[in-house]
Structure formats: structure tokens, C-alpha cells
């Protein structure tokens with residue numbers, strides 16, 4: 541397919557995305573913010589009249605003791621709990637089905653996710669599936685639910701995905717590992733607790749990787765062709781907060797101010813991407829995850845500088861506007877220089893938080909298929925600022941392979 545027809549096709553799909561974005565609402569959860577918010581959220585669960593809640597989490601968080609205070613608080617409020625701790629990174633449909641079976645066996649009337657993006661996404665699909673008489677697989681797509689979810693609550697333990705506010709959830713096919721996206725405003729929780737206490741034990745590498753995921757959501761939303769004043773508002777706040785607070789949270793995990801600021805930055809990034817979408821960073825990063833198992837945030841961190849460089853000319857005005865808005869550039873700096881300053885600052889942040897950019901065993905034989913998948917994702921769903929050629933992406937993959 542020629543470059544011209546590729547772009548034409550992508551633009552036609554984009555027109556449909558624009559309509560969908562306008563029509564599909566993006567409800568927002570009530571946010572409880574700050575130290576103790578996780579336990580306060582249990583009060584909200586109680587106020588709603590929940591009798592028995594399914595806790596969706598992973599085995600590591602249970603072992604680390606992160607879940608226990610929540611269970612104790614719920615018990616003190618007279619709420620029974622059933623714990624599903626089988627969530628794995630990039631949860632598969634089988635994992636989600638296991639959680640759904642526990643919910644049904646336990647006769648739970650609500651779902652509470654305690655975890656990172658994987659647990660939150662699994663909980664979203666479990667809660668939607670439970671009320672809609674549809675399997676998780678049948679919910680993949682846009683607006684496949686017909687009824688509201690079971691009451692859903694979320695305690696994020698990482699500051700990255702912003703999944704507690706997004707209208708999407710990702711589940712993977714067990715065999716192909718292809719990601720299926722459930723897009724439905726019904727998966728937005730009733731309430732979420734952004735609590736630095738549950739984030740303070742997050743390891744350094746996870747803090748860095750997930751924090752850069754939040755930054756990438758904000759930057760890709762900002763660079764999107766369908767960005768609005770609303771999405772810019774949240775995206776620029778998220779960028780400013782990540783640049784300021786991620787190095788602090790990385791160097792001192794117990795700094796609760798930095799932790800809560802990062803939690804909020806991730807939340808704002810999620811609000812921005814709900815309406816403005818993502819871009820090539822995610823489209824290419826997903827391939828690094830699928831082929832080489834690179835964690836989501838880290839693969840974004842690896843790809844991000846290349847896409848910023850690629851966009852330097854295409855949207856230097858926009859990048860400059862952002863640089864001025866977040867205080868990196870002064871009002872009288874030229875667009876070109878201001879955009880450069882922003883890109884330099886992002887690259888410095890990646891160094892400051894020690895992003896591991898090495899991906900062992902990258903195989904150039906994989907690259908053609910990775911390019912096709914990246915384009916299928918980017919050109920079908922994202923409003924990118926400037927279209928790439930297959931050779932552009934291939935070159936980036938070779939550069940990443942060289943480390």
C-alpha cells in the first residue's frame with residue numbers, strides 16, 4: 541500500500557474516532573486523595589450498602605501486606621470479602637474468567653481492585669461481565685455492555701496507567717497474546733482512592749517505569765490531533781507534575797507528597813487520554829511488550845525519545861506551547877528552541893530515573909510484523925501529529941536494538 545493511501549485510510553478511520561470520542565461519555569469517579577484515602581474508600585463501599593466484595597489483586601501485593609489493612613477495614617465495617625489474587629501482568633481472558641467465577645461463587649455484589657493497571661483492568665471487565673451476561677471475550681470492542689457494571693471501586697498501587705479513570709480495559713488472548721480492548725464508559729469505577737501510603741513500597745524500577753507511562757499518556761494526548769482545551773488542561777498538569785515529582789518519588793519512595801502527586805499525575809494523564817487518545821509511542825511500545833516481554837511503562841520510556849524527535853518538526857509549535865506552559869521555556873523563547881528544551885528535559889528525566897533501555901535478544905526478523913501491528917494500532921485509533929513510514933519505525937527498532 542502506498543504512503544498516500546495509508547494516510548488516506550488512516551484519516552478516514554480517524555473521522556470515525558472523532559465522532560466516537562464526541563459521542564461516548566467519559567464519566568469520572570469520585571476521587572479520595574491523600575494519606576488514608578484507601579481506608580476511607582472502604583467507608584464509601586459501606587455507604588453504598590455493599591454486603592460482600594470481590595477484591596481483585598495479585599499475589600505479590602497480598603504477600604507484601606498491602607491488601608491486609610483494606611480487608612481488616614472492610615471486616616470492621618461488616619463487609620465480607622472474597623480475595624481473587626490471581627491477576628498477572630497483562631491479564632489474559634482466562635485470568636479474568638477465574639475472577640468472574642470467584643465472584644459468582646462468592647455471590648459478591650461489588651468489586652474492589654487493589655493493584656496496578658493489570659488488576660484494575662481485570663476488575664473492570666469482571667464487574668462489567670457480571671451484570672451483562674456476556675463473557676469477557678464478548679465485551680471486547682466498543683460499547684458491548686448493555687447494563688451498568690457491578691459497583692466498582694479502585695485503589696491504584698502504582699502511579700502510571702490512570703486506569704482508574706479511563707473508559708478502557710485491556711485483556712489479552714491466551715493463545716495469541718493479542719491485546720483486546722474493552723471500551724465502555726460503564727467500566728469507570730464509582731470511586732477511587734489515590735493513597736500515597738499504598739504506593740510507598742513500590743520498587744524503584746516500577747516507580748520509574750509507571751511514572752514514565754503517565755508522562756507518555758500526557759505527552760501523546762497533548763500531541764494528538766484531537767486534543768481539546770479540556771485534554772490540554774489535564775495533560776499539561778500531568779507533565780508538570782511528573783517532571784517535578786517523579787525524581788523525588790524515585791529517590792525517596794517514602795516521600796508521601798511526591799507519591800500522591802504522581803498518583804494524581806497518572807489520574808490526569810488518564811483523563812487526557814480518554815478523549816485525546818495516544819500515539820506511536822504506545823503503538824510501538826506494545827510490540828516490544830508482545831515480542832520481548834518488556835514492561836509497559838519501560839517500553840514507552842524506551843520509545844518516547846524517538847517519537848519526540850520525529851515530531852520535533854511536525855508539532856514544534858505545540859511542543860513549545862507545552863514547554864512554556866510547564867515552565868521549561870520562557871514566553872520569548874522561539875518555538876524551535878522551546879520544543880528542544882522540552883525534549884531535552886524529558887531525556888534528562890529518563891536518565892535521572894535510570895530507565896533500563898537494554899532489550900536483549902531483539903531479532904530484526906521480527907521487525908516487519910512489529911511494524912504492521914504498530915501501524916494497525918496507530919492508524920486505526922490514534923490521531924497522530926505526523927504519519928510515519930514503515931522505514932521510520934524499522935529504523936527506530938534497529939536503534940533500540942543497538943541500545
Ligand SMILES: [Fe+2]
Nearest residue numbers: 701753757836
Ligand atoms: Fe500506557
